[in-house]
Amino acid sequence: MLESNSKQKYLNESLVNGIAKNDKEALENIYARFFPLVLNYVLKNNGDESDARELFRSALLAFWMEIKDGKYFQLNGNEPGEYIFQIAKYKWSQNLRSVPGKSIDSLPNYNPEKERAVEEKIRYLTALYRTLGKNDKEVLNRFYFERKSMPRIAEELNISPSSLKRIRRQCMRKLSTLYVERKELQQIKKP
């Protein structure tokens, strides 16, 4: 029993570490293991498969943000599947509240303020990412998301390392200008 618990703990830890490193295998694993739970829940609570897929994606993004901010590790005892399920339940309950006549069987233990802040951050950062061109995304994704080395990316994209470095710098400058502009705009909009 103790051995099986520690094995499970190890599996969960390696899964969370994989997510932190943007490992595609870990993401696929989490999808295969925990999506059926969310699907089952949504089907029982007035939703369909496409609702469940959208909900799972959104919960997984929130989970990823928690890991990246280092907040997930502070919450001892929460298994990844259980945690994603809690987020999904909360989001679904919010969704159903906006539809008259629909209700869910229980409310989960999830902090709404935290959820709103995470949602806002996700919206803001993805809007910034969408301003990038396809080629810029290719370079930045490989370097920052897939964590490949610059010489390897240069080889894959068949360009010189110096050109690659220049492209990366240009992209980051463009993004930082946009970031600062938008932040300033937000400051002005605030009462």
Added chain:
Amino acid sequence: MNPATDIQPDLLDRIDDYVMDRMDLVDRQIFEQEIEENLKLRETVEIHRELIRGIELGALIETLSDINDSHRRRTKHTTNSDAQPVRYWYAVVFGFLALIAICAWIYFKSPAI
């Protein structure tokens, strides 16, 4: 509390004493400039960190979309491959039985035999 941004009053007094008592005007200005540069550097590091987070997030959304599509295709394929042969074999057996019944009916009803 954020230790990096929140200043404790007693610490502020100590820094102030140090700056006012031990440094002349030029040294004080250099000291303040260094602090200012450090703050700017910290701000730039924070912006850079946020930008990387945005890039990772954008790439993550694309990756999740790919995983979702392949998962959907796989589950659909599995469902179809499970259901279709069963239906097919039911149809074959039914057709075969119907053919035997028709043949038997023709055989027994035929006046020539």
